[in-house]
Amino acid sequence: MKMKRDVYISLICALAINASAASINLDTIEIQSSTIDDKYQDNTTEVSNTYTMSGTEVEEFHAQNIADVLNTIPGVTVRKNENDSNKIHIRGIGAEMYMGEKPGVAIVIDGVPVQERAGSINIDMDNIESIKVIKGGASYLYGNDALAGAIIITTKRAKGKNEGVVATEQGSYGYQKYIASYNYATENFATYLQANYKKSDGYWQDSDYWTKSINGKFQYYVDDTSDVTFGFDKTKRYENDTGSITYATYDPTTQTYTYNADVNKKSYGEVGYATDYDIDLTKLFITYSKDFDNGSNLMLQVYQYDDTTTNQSAAFDSNRDGLRDDHLYDSYANTLQKGVKSEYRIDGTFAATMLGIDIARNKEDKNSKYRVNSTDRAGVLHPIGEVASDTTSKENISAVYAELKYAFTQKLTTTFNVRYDNIAYDYTNNLTAYNRETTFNEISYRAGATYKLDKKSSFYANASTGFRVPTLSQMYAGDLITSTYSGTYTNNTNIKTEKTYNYEIGYRLKTNLFSYNLSVYQLDRKDVIGRSSGNYASTRGVDVFYDNMADVRNRGVELSILSDKKQMVYFTLNYTYLDSKYTRYDEYNLILRDQITDRDYVAGVYNLTGNTIPRTSKHTVYLEGNYRVLKPLLITADVTYRSSQYADEMNQIKVNGYAVVNLRLKYNTKISHFPIEMFAKIENLFDEQYYMMPRVTGDRNDDGLYDVRDMGLTVNPGRTFLAGLSAKF
Template structure:
């Protein structure tokens, strides 16, 4: 009977062959580092893109409530926490201007499964992470749709080393609680574990509490000395209410918890009930000394229910102030199924990878009116039945079948002992079949999209290398962007555009990586140019203009452009040393290169349109702007994460962390600037092994100095209807301030 250690070595034989020694006499065996399925290929020595990896041990040691707290250690990454451990992430400032739940411009893959949630956010069980790998730059050459600025590949724990048992409990500020129970077992031929966890909190914000439950299991079977099969399942049940937003800087000061009193802001969407299920099966086979095969089959289910659209006026036209007065119930269901396979070869001169990606996705969306209301203000307007929405009315019932057929590959060729060229290419055929049963509409659309990467690495010394690449990413139009007028034929304010093209990003990058006797380093300069950017003709989240024939209806078109350029630096030392540190710094200059049309609404958009505003409480007007050259909002130019650790002895680890970012604009007009901020965090970990049991206790303090700042700040119009667009129109989520967390766990 084979030993797991020997089998594991056999399965990873190609990984060992991948490692290229940058000795000037001989480059050695080269291989493919890229994969969309697993994390077993982790060499950076011939990688032509800027990448970063965070180990599961680092995540476990951080004792975080959300993944933002570790992703801060990667330069160029920004995240928006939407409650608990759920987050939306951005790379190099791409899509920071979006905030209504759209896709983030980043491909997210968990255990080979391309994950896309209805709200644009991502969730992951933080207690089950083996590694997080970030690939920056256009990454559609591997991952396809939406990899405009890169990809995040998360692998969960598996293998004999993770077949341990454990119990754990944590507690913290705002009645935060975490409970974990894990059981595992390993033999010479198989290993498995089952883990359940729960995170719950009352939250700093009014109605901001959450309750997240996870159940994970993974089974790995060693078929023979050269192959294994892994089956995994992850179930989650997540309940979250409000994000905790307030309206304007005054309320942020006086009512930071967003306690609702009938006059404050209400989140656009609330009361999320999300049930997720992920199933996958991965087969790995070492064919011979220079080739291997990976095959992954998966299914990902997302059933999301939430309410949206705060009601402004009742059926008589009177103002509504009730906290739970929302107009729409949303019931969304999706199934993502697929199969991926990758075949790799390695050699002294060249290496190859050929991949196949087949997806069968189904999306179903149903909406209905929760409470009767009027879409305008005043009794006169509400006497018109066209302005009344009646409770129980079905407003949406549609489904979309999406199929993806993609072939991709990579060729790596050694031109000399020091110079390696890498080429990637991918071809996607994407078909969408839309069926609106409410309006008896059936629409089909097909896109054929190619993407690529071309790069090189050059060994300057045995311990340093120069790398450069150009790569692309793409995003196809959504059904609503393509067929808005067809889907809602009675709405004269929206128009279809069947001629929409996919958006493309072009990433240009040059970097230097290496190591010294003291630290590892990686630095890169980059530029991401976005072409054929899909934008509404009236601007992002803006309004139509009744007085201008060009903007009386909203239509999406390839009329926008952006350019993000900057510099990134990471320095990392050995965490086993008595003192160690990590530095992540980024500079990003992001601007609109084409943004000709933006309609700013001033006054009450539910009131009467006038050309000259005299009573903003009951009237509104539209101002037109050209925002070409403006800075992309919510992208700080400078961000810095500095982490310093001290191993006091073999049991006690002390860590301090500084997070800082510079000023940024909250709006596309660049009128409202948010001050920069810096926060300090402290963490103490104590571990001890007693009678074969590994005990770990920790205490963590975030925002030690109790700094007041905003987690998010955004604005796109006159939210308080006073006829002026200023800081009082911001939608703000205030940081909770100083937060304490402590816990105890036992592994055996």
């Protein structure tokens, strides 16, 4: 294995040496796909479909949740929860999952792929310098789980000026936010510091939350060619329930239904699987950057991210009245990420290279304790405080990656990426001393080209890959999972690595008035890892194991048109067409409740090959219009439309599409030489009701039938209001 690894490293180094040795009379070619720094934002030779927003553009949304921003981007869909805990999908990948799984999207903050649970982005919305979205398999830069792309967020930098900002926002359901920031600079250093507090009572029952954070950066200029940046973020958050309900609950004694989607939109009486989250985040990093005389650049980053979360989990029906009303466990999880990343660039007249290393040492400690007295199915009493589980998981990543850009002519530029990952997992059950280890070696790549028709337009094309390795809990489910309710688990150590293959062609055009980006793609997902009984569909007495259960093919079109923001009237139009289907899904178990025995049973095994992936809409449109009535006054209206979607893998339950209209007003003025900005916004202007991430996996309401009444969903909050004021000094 060592010899194989050395061969790949030698090949990467050879690419760098060859690329920097020759020279022809062309414009300087630059590497833009850095994982550490985003100062290379020119996309004229970018071979993938990317979408970039500046921090200013993000702030224009005055979004309470980052989902409000990301959902405007073609190809991106975000399940929106209260606060910033969201589930992100790109090009339909991961849309069939809806709870705690990884979404197949790399979340990269200040260059570090952060292991945010279930695709959440724990970041201060007012501390964003830029957001860049790379679509298609992106493991060639970010490694494991970048099946469908990456969300790259750079936090605000220290600037070469002295300036302070204070701001406040007030909105519906007790929403409040307060911000204070200050930037200070001298000839030798610059520093930026920001404090943020926000809270809300929430729309749904027990959906209140609050966030307190302080973050900043200190940049020291070593000399004219090098600098050191220290960044930190300390955030404490509290989150409660997400408002999930069952469409219609069933009372077997009266044989009647209660249609909660109509009479209980705020989820009174229903308890989510997990709630009452206390989150403590600490993010630290130091980055060194050095420019050399030959046009090359070195960046080195050392980081440590610490995420400690406690919550109540495993909702259950304590009084057996048919409704979950309590939680069985107090759960604890600490995720500690430590690592070193380094990149060395060589920009030349006809070629450019970037070499990188990524060394990460990640560890997660998890435990759960009974928070109530509980008697299991075997009649054993578990008292309050008894430890139910205690595990330690380690993930060691050692990776090298490279990018080569080569200009054959003034018009044709090619790009090649390759990454080699060595991933080692170590799992220990601290209660039983049970231990398992495994190692994966994966190669991912991208190859593409851009062809400039002229200075304003170009074609681009690429093929890229992504991967996700199976987890130890999937491979050794028979040893690690003991739930009797979910069936009898068995081990399967032959699970293949899940892979994606993305193929796309696109066209870019930028004129004085408009910019266009149109891409057509096919994203094949091979060997999807899932449970033999179906995701979240299982029953006692059935053997359950994880395996490569399905293949998926996603095809689509993404269009973005932006007009010149300097005009009195300007607009943004983003459109997505997505056709997402199972090309292989041989066995799906439909689980129903037997009304006589009051037990679950397998009602049938189905072949779902050819079915549409649930929770994917074929058509998504975001249209934003802006009218500058006066120089200081801007009116913005936008509409988001999503067509219908299936709520289940069997494609028997369809949910109607919807359109939501928002309205914003912004006014800028000065008071005693202090710049003042005031804004107001109405979200969901026409109070449209729709269901957020509907899902059906079986007989949820235990009535012995499989129909729309089994749907789990969250009803949107309806029309909301928000207003704010900020001042610079």
